[in-house]
Amino acid sequence: MLDKDGTGHEGAFAALEALLGARLNRSQSDRELHGRDEGHFPLMPPDAVVYPETTEEVAAIVRICAEAGMPVIGWGAGTSLEGHALAVRGGVCVDFQRMARVVEVLPEDMVAVVHPGVTREALNQELRATGLFFPVDPGANASLGGMASTRASGTTAVRYGTMRANVLGLEVVLADGRIIRTGTRAPKSSTGYDLTSLFVGAEGTLGLITELTLKLHGQPEAVSSAVCAFGDMEGAVNAVIATIQSGIPMARIEFVDQASAAAFNAHAGAGWADAPHLMVEFHGSEAGVAEQAERFGEIAADFGAADFRWAVKPEERTALWAMRHNAYRSMVAANPGCVPVTTDICVPISRLAEAVEGTAAEIAASGIPGPIVGHVGDGNFHALLLPKVGDAAQWEVAMKLAANMAERALRLGGTVSGEHGIGMGKVKYMEAEHGQGWAVMGAIKAALDPGQVMNPGKLLKGN
Amino acid sequence: MLDKDGTGHEGAFAALEALLGARLNRSQSDRELHGRDEGHFPLMPPDAVVYPETTEEVAAIVRICAEAGMPVIGWGAGTSLEGHALAVRGGVCVDFQRMARVVEVLPEDMVAVVHPGVTREALNQELRATGLFFPVDPGANASLGGMASTRASGTTAVRYGTMRANVLGLEVVLADGRIIRTGTRAPKSSTGYDLTSLFVGAEGTLGLITELTLKLHGQPEAVSSAVCAFGDMEGAVNAVIATIQSGIPMARIEFVDQASAAAFNAHAGAGWADAPHLMVEFHGSEAGVAEQAERFGEIAADFGAADFRWAVKPEERTALWAMRHNAYRSMVAANPGCVPVTTDICVPISRLAEAVEGTAAEIAASGIPGPIVGHVGDGNFHALLLPKVGDAAQWEVAMKLAANMAERALRLGGTVSGEHGIGMGKVKYMEAEHGQGWAVMGAIKAALDPGQVMNPGKLLKGN
Numbered sequence: 001m002l003d004k005d006g007t008g009h010e011g012a013f014a015a016l017e018a019l020l021g022a023r024l025n026r027s028q029s030d031r032e033l034h035g036r037d038e039g040h041f042p043l044m045p046p047d048a049v050v051y052p053e054t055t056e057e058v059a060a061i062v063r064i065c066a067e068a069g070m071p072v073i074g075w076g077a078g079t080s081l082e083g084h085a086l087a088v089r090g091g092v093c094v095d096f097q098r099m100a101r102v103v104e105v106l107p108e109d110m111v112a113v114v115h116p117g118v119t120r121e122a123l124n125q126e127l128r129a130t131g132l133f134f135p136v137d138p139g140a141n142a143s144l145g146g147m148a149s150t151r152a153s154g155t156t157a158v159r160y161g162t163m164r165a166n167v168l169g170l171e172v173v174l175a176d177g178r179i180i181r182t183g184t185r186a187p188k189s190s191t192g193y194d195l196t197s198l199f200v201g202a203e204g205t206l207g208l209i210t211e212l213t214l215k216l217h218g219q220p221e222a223v224s225s226a227v228c229a230f231g232d233m234e235g236a237v238n239a240v241i242a243t244i245q246s247g248i249p250m251a252r253i254e255f256v257d258q259a260s261a262a263a264f265n266a267h268a269g270a271g272w273a274d275a276p277h278l279m280v281e282f283h284g285s286e287a288g289v290a291e292q293a294e295r296f297g298e299i300a301a302d303f304g305a306a307d308f309r310w311a312v313k314p315e316e317r318t319a320l321w322a323m324r325h326n327a328y329r330s331m332v333a334a335n336p337g338c339v340p341v342t343t344d345i346c347v348p349i350s351r352l353a354e355a356v357e358g359t360a361a362e363i364a365a366s367g368i369p370g371p372i373v374g375h376v377g378d379g380n381f382h383a384l385l386l387p388k389v390g391d392a393a394q395w396e397v398a399m400k401l402a403a404n405m406a407e408r409a410l411r412l413g414g415t416v417s418g419e420h421g422i423g424m425g426k427v428k429y430m431e432a433e434h435g436q437g438w439a440v441m442g443a444i445k446a447a448l449d450p451g452q453v454m455n456p457g458k459l460l461k462g463n
Numbered sequence: 464m465l466d467k468d469g470t471g472h473e474g475a476f477a478a479l480e481a482l483l484g485a486r487l488n489r490s491q492s493d494r495e496l497h498g499r500d501e502g503h504f505p506l507m508p509p510d511a512v513v514y515p516e517t518t519e520e521v522a523a524i525v526r527i528c529a530e531a532g533m534p535v536i537g538w539g540a541g542t543s544l545e546g547h548a549l550a551v552r553g554g555v556c557v558d559f560q561r562m563a564r565v566v567e568v569l570p571e572d573m574v575a576v577v578h579p580g581v582t583r584e585a586l587n588q589e590l591r592a593t594g595l596f597f598p599v600d601p602g603a604n605a606s607l608g609g610m611a612s613t614r615a616s617g618t619t620a621v622r623y624g625t626m627r628a629n630v631l632g633l634e635v636v637l638a639d640g641r642i643i644r645t646g647t648r649a650p651k652s653s654t655g656y657d658l659t660s661l662f663v664g665a666e667g668t669l670g671l672i673t674e675l676t677l678k679l680h681g682q683p684e685a686v687s688s689a690v691c692a693f694g695d696m697e698g699a700v701n702a703v704i705a706t707i708q709s710g711i712p713m714a715r716i717e718f719v720d721q722a723s724a725a726a727f728n729a730h731a732g733a734g735w736a737d738a739p740h741l742m743v744e745f746h747g748s749e750a751g752v753a754e755q756a757e758r759f760g761e762i763a764a765d766f767g768a769a770d771f772r773w774a775v776k777p778e779e780r781t782a783l784w785a786m787r788h789n790a791y792r793s794m795v796a797a798n799p800g801c802v803p804v805t806t807d808i809c810v811p812i813s814r815l816a817e818a819v820e821g822t823a824a825e826i827a828a829s830g831i832p833g834p835i836v837g838h839v840g841d842g843n844f845h846a847l848l849l850p851k852v853g854d855a856a857q858w859e860v861a862m863k864l865a866a867n868m869a870e871r872a873l874r875l876g877g878t879v880s881g882e883h884g885i886g887m888g889k890v891k892y893m894e895a896e897h898g899q900g901w902a903v904m905g906a907i908k909a910a911l912d913p914g915q916v917m918n919p920g921k922l923l924k925g926n
Contacts, residue, residue: 108813151653180900186809189878190614195658218710245680346649350571415652447910
């Protein structure tokens with residue numbers, strides 16, 4: 001039966017209002033703010049936005065929504081790229097901005113306990129005096145709850161691992177409102193199913209993360225960054241493969257294609273050569289960093305690297321990586337009147353050259369811009385496809401390019417997403433990548449969320 | 464209805480025989496060989512042992528057993544310690560000794576694809592010429608399928624991680640005979656639930672692992688090992704805590720108490736001081752190893768380390784770690800007429816001293832021997848409790864000591880097992896460690912194995 005607002009859920013909204021007062025917001029503006037992420041999907045606003053302050057409030061919200069059969073969608077910083085947090089079927093968006101406290105830092109255990117709304121930059125700010133840091137760096141200043149939910153990674157995963165490796169434990173509100181804790185503060189455990197890993201990457205479809213216990217790392221004694229240019233893409237990519245295979249513990253090794261370098265020059269004053277580049281960083285002791293840098297320099301030189309620029313001072317490094325993190329904005333600025341469609345794939349390192357070159361050749365032949373950058377040390381790279389606004393034919397070309405990238409990744413033994421995740425955007429590739437494994441995911445979903453309350457329309461079949 | 468042998472499963476055995484011929488073995492001797500692991504549990508033989516050679520045969524075996532409602536239990540090397548592979552309710556033991564091939568080594572991707580019956584030593588033997596190795600080292604020459612199923616770790620996990628970090632993907636036969644593949648050969652992925660991590664550590668209760676894709680590591684350019692003695696346990700443990708907190712990338716850091724050192728002297732001719740010791744190993748470049756060793760030496764000296772002995776030559780190192788891996792045998796030999804009960808816990812590194820000292824004091828007061836050794840860099844240690852054979856009172860004391868260790872681990876924010884797992888032995892602590900999380904594990908089990916076919920009586924509630 002529909003209520004006066006047509007949602008059929010007035011009773012549930014009344015209960016939410018009794019619980020939260022003004023922290024339930026049904027205004028159009030707030031709903032629209034929570035109906036779009038940084039991807040290319042159309043507006044899909046929730047019916048309401050709630051701002052819980054405690055785990056118990058989150059549990060009560062989920063119970064109210066579950067009883068009303070109303071979807072519940074978590075919201076961190078809204079920086080996801082595949083429509084993870086869009087309200088495909090309406091419902092209640094749970095914005096964690098009021099659960100954004102660093103609960104506890106335990107320097108002796110190299111552990112931090114945080115609320116899901118804390119962003120990675122806020123955490124690292126708070127850690128500065130401890131000599132520790134949280135390494136996972138997807139570029140965007142994402143929330144840590146969102147980063148866990150999407151199994152984020154980024155520039156430093158080649159050295160420190162993705163969220164999978166850096167979440168020790170979670171507090172989760174399940175679809176029926178129960179609160180569970182996974183993991184402990186001990187560095188490892190072999191006591192039963194790895195529920196932490198199950199919720200990391202589940203994109204909010206099995207529950208809402210309300211607290212995270214994170215693994216911290218010691219700030220390296222010495223850090224050094226560099227950029228170098230290559231004569232062609234092949235040289236740059238082969239230098240990456242050789243570097244990774246040599247076992248140099250790279251902290252970062254990023255590929256930037258010629259078009260991206262041009263955008264950095266135009267919009268960030270990079271002053272780079274008109275060529276593909278690698279951006280690298282070394283972490284370790286003074287002697288260790290020097291040794292790593294020398295070995296990398298030798299390998300890169302073998303593949304034609306030139307124009308080495310070193311960033312040793314902290315402010316130079318900050319500027320360098322800020323430019324990398326703003327690549328998206330620089331490229332969008334370099335291509336006015338286009339709709340940015342960003343997509344990522346990840347392949348075994350031995351197939352990286354084939355994957356990057358195949359993708360680049362196809363983009364070049366397509367007639368639409370598509371700069372490529374990537375966390376290539378992991379075999380992971382992105383294309384930013386830029387069809388013209390309102391040009392249906394170019395849009396179709398962009399979609400086809402993205403589909404071909406996904407298929408190429410699978411053909412080369414890789415995965416359709418190294419770090420952006422599935423959300424709405426890549427559900428169509430799940431069967432091809434996982435086969436019956438996707439049905440297993442569906443069975444787990446059905447067992448833990450039979451009412452399809454948690455973030456419906458994402459990741460799973462027919463969900 | 465019972466058949467002539469009383470099992471009620473003659474039809475299923477006939478089908479298994481038609482499938483496998485002589486690779487179905489129902490002899491008492493073979494059943495008894497598969498009815499005991501290296502733990503202290505009484506004999507629990509399966510009704511039959513099967514020796515499949517292919518994944519398709521495993522799938523057919525599981526289908527036959529599922530239809531007959533007969534348990535299916537995987538068997539690798541039989542080295543588990545908590546009764547993981549015992550046939551609590553009879554059924555069919557699937558011994559993977561004929562699925563023991565290294566299927567493929569991909570040096571460029573630092574990946575190996577192996578059958579579950581391959582042992583870690585056999586894999587490393589095969590990798591020698593590649594410059595790569597598989598680091599996870601639980602001591603026993605366990606099968607890799609078993610190591611994945613129990614989420615094994617061991618001496619090198621402090622540097623290279625546990626099986627959780629080193630399994631990239633799996634092939635699994637589910638309880639209904641379906642075959643799935645999890646993960647890819649790419650270094651990371653964010654495409655849906657992390658099924659690899661779900662099966663790693665599931666102890667065969669959700670399916671049988673029939674193939675593993677493993678992450679390999681480069682053999683370090685230089686390796687150096689050392690042993691040093693401490694005036695007391697406190698000094699040794701605090702040296703570990705300070706070393707880990709200093710960020711030195713230890714490849715191994717093992718604690719050996721005074722009683723264990725005495726057993727090494729008596730049964731392996733160690734010639735060590737009558738004191739607690741640390742055994743350490745450094746991996747890296749020549750310069751890196753020298754730097755790490757120097758820094759460790761300084762820290763250890765601050766805590767009273769003496770009698771440093773370096774093992775630089777490969778054969779010296781091999782002898783040193785063989786002695787460590789034979790600790791169990793040395794200690795059993797040092798305590799004739801006792802029943803060995805080995806148990807492990809894992810705590811946050813900051814609580815390690817409290818955990819080890821509390822445990823040691825309680826063992827000392829108990830009147831039964833209980834040497835302590837451990838992978839202390841991870842906060843993980845073992846007590847080998849040694850009650851007299853047939854002494855019910857001492858047995859009860861040993862059980863109480865083990866229970867107190869588990870409770871102490873939880874009280875200190877840790878876990879009741881760092882690496883031995885749950886099996887039958889630690890089911891009683893699951894509720895205390897996981898609360899409602901244990902019910903979530905039960906829901907997943909019910910969804911994927913509603914007929915309770917896969918390894919019943921282990922890990923789960925009332926299973």
